[in-house]
Amino acid sequence: MLTAIVGLTGALIFGAADFLGGLASKRISPIRVTAVAAAAGLVGLLVVLALGFGTWSAEAVLWGALSGVTGAIAISLLYACLAIGPMSILSPLTAVVSAIVPMTWGLLGGERLGLAGYLALGLAPVAVVLVGFVPEKGAVRPSLKGILMAVGSGAMIGTFMILIDQTPEDSGVVPLVMNRAVNAALMFVTVGVLWFISRRAARTRVAESVHEDAAQVLHQATPHDPAPISAGWRPGLALAVACGIVDAVANTLLLIGIRIGDLSVMSVLTAMYPAGTILLAAVVLRERIAPVQWVGLALALLAAGMLALA
Template identity: 50%
Template sequence: MLTVLFGLSGALVFGSGDFLGGMASKRMGAFLATGVAGVVGLFVLFGLNLFVPGEVTPETVFWGLISGVCGSLAILLLYAALAIGPMSILSPLGALISAIFPVLWAIFIAGETLAWFGYLALGIGAIAIVFVAFTPEKEAVKPRLRGIIFASVSGILIGLFLIVMDQVPQGAGVYPLVFNRFVNITIMFSAVGGMALIRWAHKRGYFGRDGKPRADLVVGDKGVLDYKNGILLALGCGILDATGNALLLFGIQTGNLSVMSVLTAMYPAGTIILAAVVLREKITKLQLLGMVLALAAAGMLALS
């Protein structure tokens, strides 16, 4: 039960944070948005250290650093994908892919076992993610190829991140995430110099092959920078992202990786709901059915 609570609450927090991250990326680019969120997340994790005791060991440092590489690139690509949009399609696509590798690893490599209805719940959860990601209606916004690629690679890296987090030794507290954030900050702000150079090229008229500015990673939506609102959104994103990571780590340490992988992959529900409310993106009937199935799967996993 505790694992399911960590998983569902973490998924909701993740989804909300991803929405803010995508909105921030629209206004000031994914590099800077991810970097600012990483700095804020680091302070949040330092605060959590006061309440969650942990021990720093070589294994803690190693897996924290490795998770930082996977997580940073995953979030960067995810925020870039969400900035391209539509969020209601690209977020579930990344989530579906992110659930595949950890589940296969947990069952076939780590040797995890569940009750028979636990495996059924994993299957229902996978179907739920597919339904949430599927938008057959003509009115639904179609994603661009670049957004699909970004979301897919992000999903692979999120899956690797979950596997790495499963290697963290018990009693590490949130220290692995602290080292994770140091890597995140280093990568993102090292890229800020390159970002500034590309923005200069944008101002000089050097665009992409299609004749349009590459706004997804470097500058805001339609090439318009909005640092004031972008930073505010990134601050909120950093708080939610760090909290979601902590809930994920606690869930993995108290339960099975396979269970947490599927539960964590439910995070698009939060993104979709916020996208529908704020951006007026369409939620289809299949997506609503997927959310119901996700809750049913979570209940079954809690009993397994």
């Protein structure tokens, strides 16, 4: 029962973090959102670590750092697909995949499911097809790019859970600290490289065209990096910071749940996070969903619940 409470609470908080990340990614690039969110979450986790909640070890550092690499990829893809939208469709797709990956790992490792678990694995791909199929005119329709990014994000989230599960029992939040440190470092380096490339490309365009205003060209965004650093950090910054703090809280609950329960159970309970994202997207963004998509969403959540029971 305690595992279920921790898992479902964490799922709702994950959903809120993803909603904030998706909104921030509409204002600044998903890569920048991931970098800022990781830094904000790192600060919060360092405060928790300073209170004595964690023991350093080589295993905690190694697995935590590796999870930071997969986490950086997962969150970048997630925020990018949520920015494309619709959140209420792509978020559940990510959740289903993120639940299947750790479950598959467990099965390959010798775990066995009951009948409900195998039925749930059969329902999951059906849910994926239904949420991506929109027959009604005017209904929200996810793009192929958004669907592929959602699937990729889910696979990386599942891998992150597997890596975190390898950490020592007494490591506390140390793996999460390493996760956020590596995540932030990778994303800030990526932001810097993209900014340098965009500036160099802008200078090249100025040199090739004598009719363009050089100052204006240097401040134009490229398709891969929407704005120079000086102008691009302001909009969406507060949302990105809030996203990082909320996500750190959710990850802490995930870690606690894995410690007191099983990875397979926590992975599917955490996969309930679209409930939080869908609720916020419906209330704040008023996204419209076709009836067949509602069926797909219901099947996705049902599959996650059946996996938890299994």
